[in-house]
């Protein structure tokens with residue numbers, strides 16, 4: 438039998454709980470004997486981590502949106518080619534903290550770059566790689582901001598005005614509306630445990646459905 442990997446992405450606003458939930462899901466899947474790879478964007482590779490530092494540095498406040506997009510995409514191209522695709526080929530389950538949908542929501546919807554152009558650029562960067570499943574942690578930006586502020590000084594993107602974060606949220610919800618088979622929307626304001634069990638249900642359902650194919 439051919440081994441089949443699975444590419445799962447976690448999306449949502451800053452502070453929505455992506456990193457927390459990836460950690461829990463990774464433990465759950467590992468306990469079940471699955472080969473899991475956790476990774477993040479921007480980052481996931483040495484080149485990507487260097488680009489991440491530039492992207493989040495407050496000294497680049499006001500960075501041109503197209504320059505910003507291309508930096509994210511450069512990091513993503515390296516990530517897709519050298520981490521995600523090889524892991525998928527080995528039949529692993531990849532859990533990525535953000536991926537292409539973040540660029541559509543942040544640079545497309547929130548910075549008002551043309552959606553079709555950003556989508557085409559994503560496709561170029563990833564050579565057409567699309568997640569099997571995307572968990573969208575959705576919540577009111579004002580409430581999530583309070584959660585983030587408890588954590589101390591934010592990065593360049595977190596420092597954007599609340600209106601920006603509202604556009605990000607709307608952008609994500611629109612993407613989910615367009616691809617209901619790939620997206621699962623979860624209320625980010627629920628408890629860590631509730632969210633974890635919902636995610637586990639979605640993953641089990643997906644794996645079960647795929648076994649039958």
Ligand SMILES: Nc1ncnc2c1ncn2[C@@H]1O[C@H](COP(=O)(O)OP(=O)(O)OP(=O)(O)O)[C@@H](O)[C@H]1O
Pocket residue numbers: 450451452453454455456457458584585588625626627628629630632
């Ligand atoms: N469901 C939850 N309820 C309350 N607090 C939570 C919940 N999930 C995560 N947190 C807390 O909120 C903060 C942000 O969580 P986390 O770092 O997982 O979010 P994130 O989406 O990865 O954020 P970022 O985009 O900034 O990396 C952390 O302090 C975390 O402990």
Ligand SMILES: [Mg+2]
Pocket residue numbers: 455456457534
């Ligand atoms: Mg995080």
